Amino acid sequence: MLAGRVAVITGGSRGIGRATALALAQAGACVAVNYVHQEQAARAVVDAITAAGGEGLCLQADVAVTDEATRLVSEVITHFGRIDILVNNAGITRDGLLLRMKEEDWDAVLDTNLKGAFNCTRAVVRPMLKQKAGRIINIASVVGITGNPGQANYCAAKAGLIGFTKAVARELAPRGVLVNAVAPGFIETEMTAQLPDATRAALQSQIPLGQVGQPEDVAAAVCFLASDAARYITGQVLVVDGGLAM
Ligand code: NAP
Secondary structure, eight states: OOTTOEEEETTOSSHHHHHHHHHHHHTTOEEEEEESSOHHHHHHHHHHHHHTTOOEEEEEOOTTSHHHHHHHHHHHHHHHSOOOEEEEOOOOOOOBOGGGOOHHHHHHHIIIIIIHHHHHHHHHHHHHHHHTOEEEEEEOOTHHHHOOTTBHHHHHHHHHHHHHHHHHHHHHGGGTEEEEEEEEOSBOSHHHHTSOHHHHHHHHHTOTTSSOBOHHHHHHHHHHHHSGGGTTOOSOEEEESTTTTO
16 A cells, blocks of 8 residues: 555654554555654554564754754655655643743743744655655544643644644645544544543543444544545544544
8 A cells, every 4th residue: 555655753762653553554655753751652653664564763852943844754765765754643642730830831832842843844845746746644633633631732732733734735736735634532542541541441431332442443544644545635634533623
């Protein structure tokens, strides 16, 4: 399905990013797995890709830092010779009610989740425009659509990412570069493992499909948007949430 394509996934060491890296490799893409701190976890993802007969590359970079995001993209091109798919997945939370939210918590979340996507997207645009083809897939969140108390910073970043997706989709559509977002609901990863049991149970009870999602559920949506089957889809937000936000 993706044989001969080169993908880079930010935050590919764990959770949704890890599942997406494995799924893209399974579909035949060469995959660059980015991480910021957890080198061992990222290497394990690349090892799993290689063991399954695929091709992977492990690259450290803090996507919130412009020069590091630029270096990440140029290292992918140096190694694989091209770049076809960018998945802006790296994300963090720093939850707290607005009245108590520290400026550094606002900045950290906006810098990683929104500016990180801007940094990486800007770095891939030139090579993709030259190729007259490319896919950019941004991992947003349903809370960027619905809002969520205690997550003003995160909701703002994810809503911003959805606006960014649509603006860039319009800019790049004439040149064959497709830009979409995936908005997961409540997915079982380290990010959501921190939630208290009562909050988890309350959230789960609101999901029409009756269970939390798995990283593989999001990975499947990303693979679809990266594939030829999605060649007529751009500027969209594909919600993967078990019906939570409908
Ligand atoms: P996770 O398990 O906490 O993993 C986060 C990943 O992002 C890790 O690979 C981490 O790298 C990387 N990362 C963090 N900051 C980075 C930076 N500055 N530069 C590069 N990489 C960075 O999170 P997740 O639950 O899989 O979430 C993945 C994405 O889905 C995020 O954008 C999140 O907002 C979104 N999302 C998640 C859910 C959910 O329910 N889990 C729902 C909606 C949306 P290290 O391993 O090196 O730390």
